[in-house]
Amino acid sequence: MSISPEILRVRPIIVACAMMATIMQALDTTIANVALPYMQGSLSATQDQINWVLTSYIVAAAIMTPPVGWLTARFGRKTVFLAGVGGFTVASMLCGIATSLEAMVFYRLLQGVFGAALVPLSQAVMFDLYPEEQRGSAMAMWGMGVMLGPILGPTLGGWLTETYNWRWVFFVNLPFGVLTFLGFLFFLPVSQRAQNLRFDWFGFGMLSLGIGALQMMLDRGEQVNWFDSGEIWIYTVLAIIGFYTFIVHTITAKEPFISPSLFRDRNLAGGLVLMFVVGIVLLATLALLTPYLQNLMNYPVMTAGLVLAPRGMGTMFAMMIAGRLVQRMDPRILLLAGFSMTAFVLHEMTMFTPDVSQFTIVWTGVVQGIGLGFLFVPIQTLAFATLPPHQRTDGAALISLTRNIGSSVGISVVTFLLIRNTTVNHADLVQYVSPFSEAVRSLAGTALDPANLPGRAMLDSLVTEQATIIAYIDDFLLMMWVAIAAMPIVFLTRRPPRTAGQAAPHAAMD
Numbered sequence: 001m002s003i004s005p006e007i008l009r010v011r012p013i014i015v016a017c018a019m020m021a022t023i024m025q026a027l028d029t030t031i032a033n034v035a036l037p038y039m040q041g042s043l044s045a046t047q048d049q050i051n052w053v054l055t056s057y058i059v060a061a062a063i064m065t066p067p068v069g070w071l072t073a074r075f076g077r078k079t080v081f082l083a084g085v086g087g088f089t090v091a092s093m094l095c096g097i098a099t100s101l102e103a104m105v106f107y108r109l110l111q112g113v114f115g116a117a118l119v120p121l122s123q124a125v126m127f128d129l130y131p132e133e134q135r136g137s138a139m140a141m142w143g144m145g146v147m148l149g150p151i152l153g154p155t156l157g158g159w160l161t162e163t164y165n166w167r168w169v170f171f172v173n174l175p176f177g178v179l180t181f182l183g184f185l186f187f188l189p190v191s192q193r194a195q196n197l198r199f200d201w202f203g204f205g206m207l208s209l210g211i212g213a214l215q216m217m218l219d220r221g222e223q224v225n226w227f228d229s230g231e232i233w234i235y236t237v238l239a240i241i242g243f244y245t246f247i248v249h250t251i252t253a254k255e256p257f258i259s260p261s262l263f264r265d266r267n268l269a270g271g272l273v274l275m276f277v278v279g280i281v282l283l284a285t286l287a288l289l290t291p292y293l294q295n296l297m298n299y300p301v302m303t304a305g306l307v308l309a310p311r312g313m314g315t316m317f318a319m320m321i322a323g324r325l326v327q328r329m330d331p332r333i334l335l336l337a338g339f340s341m342t343a344f345v346l347h348e349m350t351m352f353t354p355d356v357s358q359f360t361i362v363w364t365g366v367v368q369g370i371g372l373g374f375l376f377v378p379i380q381t382l383a384f385a386t387l388p389p390h391q392r393t394d395g396a397a398l399i400s401l402t403r404n405i406g407s408s409v410g411i412s413v414v415t416f417l418l419i420r421n422t423t424v425n426h427a428d429l430v431q432y433v434s435p436f437s438e439a440v441r442s443l444a445g446t447a448l449d450p451a452n453l454p455g456r457a458m459l460d461s462l463v464t465e466q467a468t469i470i471a472y473i474d475d476f477l478l479m480m481w482v483a484i485a486a487m488p489i490v491f492l493t494r495r496p497p498r499t500a501g502q503a504a505p506h507a508a509m510d
Contacts (some may be wrong), residue, residue: 006189007129007189010187011129013183013187014125014129014183014184014187014188015126015129015141016183017179017180017183017184017187017188018122018125018126018142019122019141019142019144019145020176020179020180021081021084021085021118021119021121021122021180022118022119022122022123022142022145023145023176024088024115024118024173024176024177024180025061025088025115025116025118025119026119026145026153027152027153027156028057028092028111028115028153028173029057029058029061029153029283029404029407030153030154030157030283030286031153031154031156031157031160031169031172032053032054032057032157032169032170035157035160035161035166035169036050036051036053036054038161038165038166039053039104039166042166043098043099043100043101043104044101045101049101050101051219051223052101052105052108053104053105053108054219055215055216055219055220056105056106056108056109056112057108057109057111057112057115058112058215058219058404058408059109059112059211059212059215059216059219060108060109060110060111060112060113060116061112061113061115061116061404062112062116062211062212062215062401062404062405062408063116063208063211063212064112064113064116064117065116065117065120065397065400065401065404066204066207066211066257066258066397066398066401067199067204067257067397068080068116068117068120068121068393068394068396068397069120069258069391069393069394069397070199070257071117072117072121072124072191072393073193073393074193074199075193076190076191076193077121077124077125077188077191077393078184078188078189078190078191080117080121081117081118081121081125081184081188082181082184082185083114083117084114084115084116084117084118084121085114085118085177085180085181085184086114086177086181087110087113087114088111088114088115088118088173088177089173089174089177089178089180089181090110091107091108091110091111091114091115092111092170092171092173092174092177093170093171093174094107094110095107095108095111095170096167096168096169096170096171097167119396119400120393120396120397120399120400121393121396122142122145123139123142123380123396123399123400124392124393124396125188126138126139126141126142127384127392137323137324137327138323139323139326139376139377139380139381140319140320140322140323140324140326140377141319141323143319143373143376143377143380144315144316144319152309152312154286154290154304154305154308155302155305155306155308155309156172157169158302158304158305159302159305160172162302198255199257200249200253200255200256200257202249203246203249203250203253203256203257203258204257206242206243206245206246206249207242207243207246207257207258208242209238209239209241209242210238210239210240210241210242210243210246211242211401211405212242213235213236213238213239213242214235214239214243214405214408215405215408216235217232217235217236217239218408218409218411218412219408219412220232220235221412221416222412222415222416222419226416258394258398259391259394261391262387262391262394262395262398265386265387265395266386266492266493266494267382267383267384267385267386267387267493267494268383268384268386268387268395268398270382270383270489270490270492270493271379271380271382271383271384271399271493272383272398272399272402273486273489274335274375274379274486274489274490275379275383275399275402275403275406276402276403276405276406276409277406277482277483277486278372278375278376278379278403278406279402279403279404279405279406279407279409279410280406280407280409280410280413280479280482281342281346281372281410281479281482281483282372282407282410283407283410283411284407284410284411284413284414284475284479285346285368285479286308287410287411287414287415288414288418288472288475288476289308289361290304290308292352292472293307293308293361296354296465296468296469296472297354297356307358307361307362307365308361308365310362310365310366310369311365311366311368311369312369313366313369314365314366314367314368314369314370314372314373315369315370315372315373315376316369316373317369317370317373318338318369318370318371318372318373318374319373319376319377321373322334322373322374322376322377322378323377326377326378326381330495331377331378331381331382331495331496332378332382332490332491332493332495334374334375334377334378335374335375335378335379335382335490336487336490337371337374338371338372338373338374338375338378339371339375339483339484339486339487339490340371340487341367341368341370341371341374342368342371342372342375342483343480343483343484344367344371345364345367345368345371346368346476346477346479346480346483347476347477347480348360348364349364349476350473350476350477350480351473352469352472352473352476353469354465354469379399380399381496382493382494382496383395383399385494385496386494386496410479413478414475414478414479417471417474417475417478418468418471418472418475419471421467421470421471421474421475422464422467422468422471423467425466425467425468425470425471426463426464426467428467429463429466429467430460430463
């Protein structure tokens with residue numbers, strides 16, 4: 001593949017804009033989390049209501065990700081990109097000035113709608129800007145934004161909220177959004193359009209129903225006690241109906257919303273499964289570690305963020321190396337190394353206690369970051385190795401959607417298990433706190449004396465803390481087995497073909 005001299009001259013500017021668009025969208029999936037308590041007071045919302053600030057963005061982005069391919073083919077990549085960046089920037093400003101919960105949720109919906117196209121389109125642009133032999137490095141560069149956004153989001157959000165106020169969590173997007181819009185406006189080349197392309201409204205509607213209901217089930221389940229609530233059953237039934245109807249329609253329709261040929265590509269199918277696992281491990285680990293550091297180890301928000309930051313440094317380092325190695329060796333070897341490192345670190349985390357040193361938290365975070373970096377670039381390389389060029393945007397949208405769903409599923413599952421196992425462990429441990437126990441009798445006259453109310457309260461607090469620690473260990477162990485279970489899937493993918501004239505295997509995307 002040859003790149004025109006005109007594109008080569010402006011390529012650094014386009015790459016910078018694509019990276020800023022990726023980071024903005026990825027960052028906003030987690031940056032608002034730590035600011036929720038402050039928003040709750042300003043917007044006069046309950047704990048249940050303020051969670052819609054997160055849910056609305058996630059659901060809107062998930063629903064609008066699949067049609068990115070069709071929108072790009074119909075209106076052109078530049079038009080869709082400018083609309084996405086412009087809309088996302090304006091929606092971010094509106095979120096920052098919102099004065100009511102209803103307005104905030106609506107603006108977050110708009111932010112998700114316009115932001116959905118940014119990540120898959122940025123990936124497609126990066127593919128087209130580089131020849132085959134450089135795409136591994138290009139994916140490493142682009143992947144840093146995707147991986148670092150969610151990792152750095154809580155740290156940046158905590159700093160902005162404490163230093164200024166929660167509104168700057170959204171205002172921070174404005175300068176980068178304006179620069180990205182201007183860069184694409186003046187330097188991104190215009191792509192061809194398919195004027196007579198029809199849109200499969202029924203297929204899109206059924207997929208939207210399935211994705212939206214699934215996201216609502218995962219987000220609301222913890223708050224309403226899962227399947228003890230009729231609300232969750234409604235979401236579950238709607239999700240099953242939506243996905244089943246979409247699958248049947250896709251197989252039988254003449255011009256379906258998503259081409260079935262995408263799923264017949266073995267590498268893309270395997271890449272979707274592997275990216276689903278990466279989504280689970282990436283954000284579920286953060287969802288566990290952040291409250292672990294703050295609630296069990298009593299770390300301030302900023303300290304917790306600084307301790308977790310080296311994880312992102314490990315990811316950056318690994319991606320830079322993986323971008324070069326993927327051009328010289330079989331990407332599947334890197335995948336096995338990445339999953340092995342991730343599983344090893346999760347095993348080490350099963351030995352965490354509130355007394356664990358900061359050094360241990362940092363080195364395990366760095367190693368896990370390296371493992372995730374060795375996963376992301378090879379998955380992208382393998383997934384697109386045998387995919388035709390005209391299906392790249394659709395493939396990128398599917399991978400982005402799969403990663404986001406994996407993150408939602410992972411966070412919901414580990415949070416549910418953490419709460420449930422804490423309760424179960426507490427019931428098991430409290431059996432040993434008996435007035436007939438020699439250890440309990442030895443507490444007489446101390447602050448933990450169960451004969452008085454303050455003593456019983458302190459004793460129960462200790463039991464709850466121990467039960468919570470065990471529940472965290474169970475979650476870390478579960479994710480370790482998820483990482484191990486993903487390893488055989490690597491062998492279902494094909495090794496990327498050699499590029500003509502090169503001795504080493506490359507990620508040949510065309």
